[in-house]
Amino acid sequence: MVEIEIDPTLGPVLARTGDERAVLESFLDFHRGVLLRKLRGLSDVDASRRLVPSATTVAGLVKHLTTVEGNWFPGLLDPGPGETHRTTMEDALASFTLAEGDTVDSLAAAYERACARSREVAARFDLDHVVPQPQLGEVSLRWILVHMVEETARHAGHADILRELTDGTTGAL
Template sequence: MVQISTEVPGDERGTLLAFVESQRAAIRETLDGLDEERAASRPSASELSLSGLLKHVAECELGWLRMAQQRPNERLRDETSYGDSFRLVEGESIPSVLAFWDGVRKETEAFVAEVPSLDQTFPLPPAPWFPQDAQVSVRWMLLHLVEEFARHAGHADIVRETIDGTKAMG
């Protein structure tokens, strides 16, 4: 498991990154002690699995980072591959997805540290769920990642509890 420093800078960037990391950790912890098969199981009415949620949030963070950087997303999904963002495919494993997400985490933290201002904006792509020609700030992106990860951490808690009764936070 990735160890994050317990020292959190008190400035806004450090605080926002600490909240993002807290939600990342909540998702990672739901996988503790599970093998690949159990982590891929879908024990509830939902189509979600723990390993699929892990991959989804890692790719989600990369997508937001690439939008903020205004760079192409090397893992951009379309209609034909969207389902693969919620399941591990051949050659992928929990350790490989965790390593990928750790790389994205490092890149996000470096980007946030280097961006001149959290007020810096970037355009949202055309999508039915985004306002047309909208722009959001880096601050907004970090808060959105907290929201996105917290939502999926809740999903992961329910899935894990359904698998073996393990509950988040004890």
């Protein structure tokens, strides 16, 4: 057999023969990494610059996905004190809003912490674990993982476009 060298940042390629959970988690982690690569290297000003008619910014996308991580993993699977699953459009729109003091570094660190907490919580349950969800009735961890792959990949694509408009940088890596 010929040994093929694969870039270790391509988790989905490495998990190509893994079980369902390994594949889902590797795709989610890959897109989480893409989002962070789109943020890193930008100045605080560039990360928060509006380049499209909506209020969408690279920094705002990272802040939103930080909230989304907490909403779907600990917020549904293992809510701690003060952690609840938010379902309103107002909550979703507010999650993109930057606060004074939000920086590229602080947003990246918060997102990394949220992702680590999501991994920790998800690891305690099997894919068939089901929890109540206010809008959908109930959802499984499998569904949450697929939803988060979709949500994160979609917003990483938005960040890719915004980064290209900022400095011409494109691509997942």
